[in-house]
Amino acid sequence: MSAGHTAVTTPAATDPVISCATPQDECGVRDVLDRLGDKWSVYVVVELASGVLRFKELQRRIPGDISQRMLTVTVRRLERDGLVKRTVYPTIPPQVEYELTGLGHSLTHLIKALADWSIGHRPAIAAARASYDAAQRQ
Amino acid sequence: MSAGHTAVTTPAATDPVISCATPQDECGVRDVLDRLGDKWSVYVVVELASGVLRFKELQRRIPGDISQRMLTVTVRRLERDGLVKRTVYPTIPPQVEYELTGLGHSLTHLIKALADWSIGHRPAIAAARASYDAAQRQ
DNA sequence: CCGTATCCAGTTTGATACTG
DNA sequence: CAGTATCAAACTGGATACGG
Numbered sequence: 001m002s003a004g005h006t007a008v009t010t011p012a013a014t015d016p017v018i019s020c021a022t023p024q025d026e027c028g029v030r031d032v033l034d035r036l037g038d039k040w041s042v043y044v045v046v047e048l049a050s051g052v053l054r055f056k057e058l059q060r061r062i063p064g065d066i067s068q069r070m071l072t073v074t075v076r077r078l079e080r081d082g083l084v085k086r087t088v089y090p091t092i093p094p095q096v097e098y099e100l101t102g103l104g105h106s107l108t109h110l111i112k113a114l115a116d117w118s119i120g121h122r123p124a125i126a127a128a129r130a131s132y133d134a135a136q137r138q
Numbered sequence: 139m140s141a142g143h144t145a146v147t148t149p150a151a152t153d154p155v156i157s158c159a160t161p162q163d164e165c166g167v168r169d170v171l172d173r174l175g176d177k178w179s180v181y182v183v184v185e186l187a188s189g190v191l192r193f194k195e196l197q198r199r200i201p202g203d204i205s206q207r208m209l210t211v212t213v214r215r216l217e218r219d220g221l222v223k224r225t226v227y228p229t230i231p232p233q234v235e236y237e238l239t240g241l242g243h244s245l246t247h248l249i250k251a252l253a254d255w256s257i258g259h260r261p262a263i264a265a266a267r268a269s270y271d272a273a274q275r276q
Numbered sequence: 277c278c279g280t281a282t283c284c285a286g287t288t289t290g291a292t293a294c295t296g
Numbered sequence: 297c298a299g300t301a302t303c304a305a306a307c308t309g310g311a312t313a314c315g316g
Contacts, residue, residue: 031256037171037175037176038309040309054277069281072280073309079270080267093277095277103262103266114167114170118169119167121241125220128219129220205289207291207299210299211289230296231298232299
């Protein structure tokens with residue numbers, strides 16, 4: 001790419017990126033983005049990518065002190081979307097295990113790609129912000 | 139991949155997905171996710187992926203009736219992050235063009251991957267939700 | 277241990293009106 | 297045309313307390 005976007009008003013065609021039946025359709029992209037965009041889901045998926053974890057252990061591993069409530073809410077949403085499997089052992093005290101489903105595992109590749117991009121371009125983004133903020137102040 | 143995640147209790151090691159210097163560090167992943175997680179940014183990037191667009195035209199193309207205010211806010215954030223370039227022509231009436239920067243273009247690959255995953259697994263997610271919701275009601 | 281219920285604070289988004 | 301300003305509504309996340 002980086003080829004010809006010299007044209008100005010032409011909608012031309014570099015690549016469609018997302019092509020839906022109807023342009024007004026969201027193609028369900030929002031469904032995924034919602035789960036990627038909330039504060040904790042990505043971390044839960046990341047931690048579960050390496051294996052099965054119990055609630056408390058999951059909570060301990062997630063960076064940034066997730067509250068009990070938010071961990072519950074987050075894993076429930078992921079479970080509802082079929083990304084996480086929740087297994088309850090009716091013991092005393094109760095024991096609940098969380099693991100990624102096949103669907104969940106297939107998402108880890110994308111998250112890794114996102115993380116790589118993010119880490120790789122972090123300096124560029126930081127520089128852009130600094131420059132933008134500096135320009136705003138004068 | 140899709141190889142062995144048959145092990146159950148072992149935190150073992152499938153793959154680290156995101157490995158930072160310190161586990162408490164976010165590695166800047168949130169920086170990207172913030173831009174991917176808000177309601178409109180992805181659509182702006184998607185529309186700009188195919189070429190340069192003026193404000194009004196961008197607004198028309200984005201699905202879901204984005205308000206003038208939200209388009210301004212979104213596009214400004216993307217500009218600040220160095221993903222979008224904004225060019226003002228001091229004409230009357232004013233004319234402002236938006237286009238992706240190189241950084242912005244490099245993100246479209248990831249967004250495309252996300253969109254593909256999303257579209258491909260939409261039925262699975264819908265099924266999981268239906269099943270989860272049904273189970274909740276009884 | 278693994279939650280749920282309540283309530284509150286902060287952020288994000290949207291409606292509307294106005295301007296160079 | 298391309299914004300800005302203002303205000304209200306909605307949503308999200310967090311603190312706390314309690315329960316099986």
